[in-house]
Amino acid sequence: MASLVLLPSNLKPDQASPEWMNKGDNAWQLTAATLVGLQSVPGLVILYGSIVKKKWAVNSAFMALYAFAAVLVCWVGWGYHLSFGDKFIHILGRPNVALDQKFLLKQAFLGSFPNATMIFFQFVFAAITLILIAGALLGRMNFVAWMLFVPLWLTFSYTVGAYSIWCPDGWLSVLGVIDYSGGFVIHLSSGVAGFTAAYWVGPRANNDRERFPPNNILLMLLGAGLLWMGWTGFNGGDPYVASIDASLAVLNTHVCAATSLLTWLLLDIIFLGKPSVIGATQGMITGLVCITPAAGVVQGWAAIIMGLLSGSIPWFSMMVLHKKIWLLKQVDDTMAVFHTHAVAGTLGGILTGLFAEPRLTRIFYMVDNWEHYTGLFYGLHSGRARAGFKQIWIQIVGILFVIALNVVMTSLICLLIGLVVPLRLSEEELMGGDESVHGEQAYALWGDGEKYENSKHNSVYGVEELPGKTKGVV
Structure with missing residues (x-):
C-alpha cells in the first residue's frame, strides 16, 4: 500500500483501471488493432476496388467490406472462444459467446489488458484473413455464396489454425512452432484457401481473364500504402506489450518489405523491361507476408535477406513457374494470392526456422527451454544443432498441417455451399459485372x-x- 501512495494519481488502480492492467500496453494494443483494421477497411476495400476491371470495382470492394462486418458478428458470437477459449480438443476451444461484461472486463489470457481488447485485436486478424481469400475470387463468385462462405470458413478452418498455433493449449503451440504474427495462421491459410476456393468456384469470364486492367492505379497505391503502414500494428502488436521486441518487429517488418519491393522491381526491369507499379506492390506484399512469422525473433540483417528472397522466389513462382505448372495454369487466382501469400508465407515459415535468434525468442516467448525456438543457423553456431534441426522440422509440420487443413475444409465448405446456391455467377452476370450483380456502378463518369x-x-x-x-x- 505504501508503494501505491507514491504513484501519480492517474496511475493508481481503481475500478476503471485495475491493478493488473497496464495503461500503456492497453493503449498500444487498441492502437495496433485499429491499424490492422485499417488495412482491411479502407485499405483492401480500396485496393480491391481499384485493381480490378472497372465493371467489378463495386463487387470487389463490397466483398471485403461484407467480410469485415460478418466476421465481427461471428467472432463475438462463437469464433473467439473457438480460437482462444477453454480447451475442447487439441485443435479447438470450447464454443461460447464473448459478449458478457463480466468476461470482457477480466484480464486476457496473455497481456496486461482486458479480454475486450484481446477480442478486438484478434478479430481484425480473422477479418483480414477472409478478405485476403476474397482476392483469389474477385470477378466471378456469387455474392450470396460469398456471404455463406465467410462464416463457414471462419468457423471450421480459421479457428482450428488459430487455436492450434496461437492458443497456449494448441498442439502446434505446445510443439514449439514459431509464428510471430500470422505467417501460418493468416497468410499461408488465406493463400491455400483462396487457391482452393478459386478451383471450385471456377474462372472468370474469358474476356475478363484475358484482359483485366486496373481501373485506378493511383487508388490502388493508396490501398497498398494503408496495407503497408497498417503492418506496424500487424506485427508490432503481437508481443501483447509495448516492448523492445515490438519495436524490433516493426522495424524488421518495414525493412523486409522495402527490400522485397526493390528486389521485385529490379527483376521486372531486368527481365520484363519496365518498372511495373503493380509488380512493385506485389513485391511489397510478399515482403510483408514473409517477415510476419519472424518479425520480432530475427535480427535486422536477417530481415534484409528475407526481403531479397521474398522479392525473388515468389516473383519466380509467379512469372516463370506459373506458366509451366499445369495446375497453376488451370486455376484462376485473380490476385495471385497463391504466390503472394501461400508461397511467401511458406518461405517465411521456413526462414524463421533458420534465422530465429534464441535471445530474441526468449524475449518474445518468455521461456527458458532452449530446445524450443532456436533457429537452425544459431543452433549450428552454438553447438545446439539438434535444437535447430528440430525447429526446422516443427516449422515444416506446421506448414503441412495448415495446407492440409485448408485444402480439406475449404473444399468441403465450397461443395456444401454449391448444394444450396451456385458458387459462380451466371454468364449474364459475368458480362454485366457490378450493374448486374448490385445494380450499381463505381463511376458516374466514364470514357472521355x-x-x-x-x-x-x-x-x-x-x-x-x-x-x-x-x-x-x-
Missing part, C-alpha cells in the same frame, strides 16, 4: 468524360435532358 446514362437500378434521381446537354445523373 461522358456522363453515364441513368441505370434502371440506380436510386439517384436523374435530371431532365437540357438543350445542348447529355442526359445524366446528379
Whole structure:
C-alpha cells in the first residue's frame, strides 16, 4: 500500500483501471488493432476496388467490406472462444459467446489488458484473413455464396489454425512452432484457401481473364500504402506489450518489405523491361507476408535477406513457374494470392526456422527451454544443432498441417455451399459485372468524360435532358 501512495494519481488502480492492467500496453494494443483494421477497411476495400476491371470495382470492394462486418458478428458470437477459449480438443476451444461484461472486463489470457481488447485485436486478424481469400475470387463468385462462405470458413478452418498455433493449449503451440504474427495462421491459410476456393468456384469470364486492367492505379497505391503502414500494428502488436521486441518487429517488418519491393522491381526491369507499379506492390506484399512469422525473433540483417528472397522466389513462382505448372495454369487466382501469400508465407515459415535468434525468442516467448525456438543457423553456431534441426522440422509440420487443413475444409465448405446456391455467377452476370450483380456502378463518369446514362437500378434521381446537354445523373 505504501508503494501505491507514491504513484501519480492517474496511475493508481481503481475500478476503471485495475491493478493488473497496464495503461500503456492497453493503449498500444487498441492502437495496433485499429491499424490492422485499417488495412482491411479502407485499405483492401480500396485496393480491391481499384485493381480490378472497372465493371467489378463495386463487387470487389463490397466483398471485403461484407467480410469485415460478418466476421465481427461471428467472432463475438462463437469464433473467439473457438480460437482462444477453454480447451475442447487439441485443435479447438470450447464454443461460447464473448459478449458478457463480466468476461470482457477480466484480464486476457496473455497481456496486461482486458479480454475486450484481446477480442478486438484478434478479430481484425480473422477479418483480414477472409478478405485476403476474397482476392483469389474477385470477378466471378456469387455474392450470396460469398456471404455463406465467410462464416463457414471462419468457423471450421480459421479457428482450428488459430487455436492450434496461437492458443497456449494448441498442439502446434505446445510443439514449439514459431509464428510471430500470422505467417501460418493468416497468410499461408488465406493463400491455400483462396487457391482452393478459386478451383471450385471456377474462372472468370474469358474476356475478363484475358484482359483485366486496373481501373485506378493511383487508388490502388493508396490501398497498398494503408496495407503497408497498417503492418506496424500487424506485427508490432503481437508481443501483447509495448516492448523492445515490438519495436524490433516493426522495424524488421518495414525493412523486409522495402527490400522485397526493390528486389521485385529490379527483376521486372531486368527481365520484363519496365518498372511495373503493380509488380512493385506485389513485391511489397510478399515482403510483408514473409517477415510476419519472424518479425520480432530475427535480427535486422536477417530481415534484409528475407526481403531479397521474398522479392525473388515468389516473383519466380509467379512469372516463370506459373506458366509451366499445369495446375497453376488451370486455376484462376485473380490476385495471385497463391504466390503472394501461400508461397511467401511458406518461405517465411521456413526462414524463421533458420534465422530465429534464441535471445530474441526468449524475449518474445518468455521461456527458458532452449530446445524450443532456436533457429537452425544459431543452433549450428552454438553447438545446439539438434535444437535447430528440430525447429526446422516443427516449422515444416506446421506448414503441412495448415495446407492440409485448408485444402480439406475449404473444399468441403465450397461443395456444401454449391448444394444450396451456385458458387459462380451466371454468364449474364459475368458480362454485366457490378450493374448486374448490385445494380450499381463505381463511376458516374466514364470514357472521355461522358456522363453515364441513368441505370434502371440506380436510386439517384436523374435530371431532365437540357438543350445542348447529355442526359445524366446528379
